Amino acid sequence: MKHGCRTLAWPSNQPVETLSDEALAELNARFAASDAAAGIEIGEAFEPFNQMNDMFTRAFWDDDVRSKDTDAFFDSYRSASSPRRAEGFTQKDFALRNASWIVSNLLSNRNNDDGEREGFQAPIRYDTPVAETKVTVDDPHEQASEIKSLARMFGADLVGVTEIDPRWHYSARVDTRNFSPVANDLPEGLTHVIVMGHAMDEDLVATYPSALAGAATGMEYSHEAAIVIQLAAYIRNLGYEAVPSMNDTALVIPYAVKAGLGEYGRNQMVITPEFGPRVRFSKIFTSLPLASDAPKPFGIRAYCDICTKCADACPPKALPFGPPQEDNDSTSTIKGVKKWSADCEKCFGYWAKLKSDCAICMRVCPFNQSKSTLYGRLFHAVATSKFRKVALYLETKRGMAARLKPGQWWLRLRGGMTGTLSDRQRLDR
Numbered sequence: 001m002k003h004g005c006r007t008l009a010w011p012s013n014q015p016v017e018t019l020s021d022e023a024l025a026e027l028n029a030r031f032a033a034s035d036a037a038a039g040i041e042i043g044e045a046f047e048p049f050n051q052m053n054d055m056f057t058r059a060f061w062d063d064d065v066r067s068k069d070t071d072a073f074f075d076s077y078r079s080a081s082s083p084r085r086a087e088g089f090t091q092k093d094f095a096l097r098n099a100s101w102i103v104s105n106l107l108s109n110r111n112n113d114d115g116e117r118e119g120f121q122a123p124i125r126y127d128t129p130v131a132e133t134k135v136t137v138d139d140p141h142e143q144a145s146e147i148k149s150l151a152r153m154f155g156a157d158l159v160g161v162t163e164i165d166p167r168w169h170y171s172a173r174v175d176t177r178n179f180s181p182v183a184n185d186l187p188e189g190l191t192h193v194i195v196m197g198h199a200m201d202e203d204l205v206a207t208y209p210s211a212l213a214g215a216a217t218g219m220e221y222s223h224e225a226a227i228v229i230q231l232a233a234y235i236r237n238l239g240y241e242a243v244p245s246m247n248d249t250a251l252v253i254p255y256a257v258k259a260g261l262g263e264y265g266r267n268q269m270v271i272t273p274e275f276g277p278r279v280r281f282s283k284i285f286t287s288l289p290l291a292s293d294a295p296k297p298f299g300i301r302a303y304c305d306i307c308t309k310c311a312d313a314c315p316p317k318a319l320p321f322g323p324p325q326e327d328n329d330s331t332s333t334i335k336g337v338k339k340w341s342a343d344c345e346k347c348f349g350y351w352a353k354l355k356s357d358c359a360i361c362m363r364v365c366p367f368n369q370s371k372s373t374l375y376g377r378l379f380h381a382v383a384t385s386k387f388r389k390v391a392l393y394l395e396t397k398r399g400m401a402a403r404l405k406p407g408q409w410w411l412r413l414r415g416g417m418t419g420t421l422s423d424r425q426r427l428d429r
């Protein structure tokens, strides 16, 4: 992620591709039913998001964002050479986090010379040619079922399928040689997106905020890099297009919700029935004939309407307390979508000070708790029912989920830690 010391000015005079009014109206009409089922509300001001405006890209060209702290944040992922004394931020903590990212980094950096940070600011280049002969797909439902099983075999924890929807594709991606916008092109003929969820390590997430916890993020990026490449190579060998993708090319949250993997929460994360918000998502754009899944709302919106735990716990107060809004001042928020949106500048400013990612809002979310405990099962069942206020009452009495001290995490590791934190009943909390 390292860049030179030059501050780059953008917007440049390079055009970005945006949807025409007619194309947008056609997409809004075509997806009206599934938008409603997914809780997606699009307003007049909608425009596709330009990746130049995402926080991690702005930190390289926008003087309002870039600072010594943001430079040091990115540098810290290269070398654990500026550790602190604080528990969770020692050299070992940074070392483990950086090691967890390494496979993802190897992939992302291989075409730096072409300005393509694959998996983040460019789709992953596919090394496998599309086979000249196509296997016949008689039944898209059977094909989808087979692809989902294979995705799980390669290591995905959750898989769903939805249709390509250009509204969620970046109007421009980023040339990382000079941080300028370039066309966000995909091959012709793509019809579907396979969306995969990758569960983050529960014990590491329990140590947020810490550099140690960042290992939970890095591990899943490294895992998902391998999984999307493998599954895309399989599809290409079947004779169909498949573009492996991580955070690049399109917003994954609407795709994950549309593919039925979870529901959008106040903490700006997709909350899944299986892992709560403790999931990262990857995707493959493909022309393989597949049956689509439908959104599966399960009560998160209604619970988040009455809960503010994530917003209460956020140190820089970057999360909203009120209902979803369409208006948001942040340059890094998509325009014209009514939703809960963070103050991205405040959030990333806090990350930069930590020199690691913060996901306190993930850790404290009650849907993060495992269903392996009686209380966990009770909470999930009641919170997603019409008795949700009872769950809120129980959670209010319970208070914020305590942070697992990073030192304790290391102690447990040395003692031969096995099982998950909830399996061990979180005895020391």
Ligand code: SF4
Pocket: 313, 314, 315, 316, 317, 318, 319, 342, 346, 347, 348, 350, 351, 358, 359, 360, 361, 362
């Ligand atoms: S990641 Fe941290 S700073 Fe950002 S919204 Fe969540 S709790 Fe707040």
Ligand code: SF4
Pocket: 265, 266, 267, 268, 303, 304, 305, 307, 308, 309, 310, 311, 364, 365, 366, 367
């Ligand atoms: S902490 Fe509460 S409000 Fe925030 S995402 Fe979780 S359930 Fe929703």
